[in-house]
Amino acid sequence: MSSTFDTVANIIAETCDIPRDTITPDSHAIDDLGIDSLDFLDIAFAIDKAFGIKLPLEQWTQEVNDGKATTEQYFVLKNLCARIDELVAAKAA
Amino acid sequence: MRPEVFKMIDRVVTIDPSLQKIHCQGLVPEESSIFEGHFPGYPIMPGVLLIEAMAQTTGWLVLARNRFNKMPFLATVKEAKLRTFVLPGQNLDLYSEILHEGSGFVVAKTQAMLEGKLICSAELTFRVLPWPEGKMKPVVMKVAEHVSFPLADFADA
Numbered sequence: 001m002s003s004t005f006d007t008v009a010n011i012i013a014e015t016c017d018i019p020r021d022t023i024t025p026d027s028h029a030i031d032d033l034g035i036d037s038l039d040f041l042d043i044a045f046a047i048d049k050a051f052g053i054k055l056p057l058e059q060w061t062q063e064v065n066d067g068k069a070t071t072e073q074y075f076v077l078k079n080l081c082a083r084i085d086e087l088v089a090a091k092a093a
Numbered sequence: 094m095r096p097e098v099f100k101m102i103d104r105v106v107t108i109d110p111s112l113q114k115i116h117c118q119g120l121v122p123e124e125s126s127i128f129e130g131h132f133p134g135y136p137i138m139p140g141v142l143l144i145e146a147m148a149q150t151t152g153w154l155v156l157a158r159n160r161f162n163k164m165p166f167l168a169t170v171k172e173a174k175l176r177t178f179v180l181p182g183q184n185l186d187l188y189s190e191i192l193h194e195g196s197g198f199v200v201a202k203t204q205a206m207l208e209g210k211l212i213c214s215a216e217l218t219f220r221v222l223p224w225p226e227g228k229m230k231p232v233v234m235k236v237a238e239h240v241s242f243p244l245a246d247f248a249d250a
Contacts, residue, residue: 040166041195041218041220044196044198045198055195055196057197057198061197
């Protein structure tokens, strides 16, 4: 069974045509991988489907815009994967 | 339908109670200024306007899902297929079905049929955003009345 990171990295590689071996847990989806907001919709769609969750993108965006969170908290992949794991666990509880 | 002003839907026929599906209709007019250029002497509906008609169909469904509290804006068109010419006087049946509703976006599968035959299809993604400042919401609600959208069932007062 693949890890959350492997699943997310594969989704990003396939959706954005980014070489899989350039995607690491420390990659920032926006700053390092150059993923724009439109591509991120496709990624969010694929992540939602793969994990049976709904990434709270509107809430995250609001928190970043309000200065209550940084983009690193949500868009560095190891942090994104931690959020996904939390959402999956919350759904199963 | 008045394609020259992007009024692609004449009537909302049904909205599924589960808000997963919608059926709309649009009659391609016999005459329109768009046919002056597309094409001179051989009028056919531009494919981009067929995609627009499918997008508007989906748009009414997304508006119903959020009770007109947010507005869908077309963001991505995938797998668009335009299978045959659509001619003046033909009545399109337009269908859309929600594939996924995410946070701030919706993905839908949409089709147009002519006398039961599939003529075009696409997968569309919309951003779903707060209404812009200004007249947009009241104008859209006025259009909703014109296309027989069931406002009493699917819009907040």
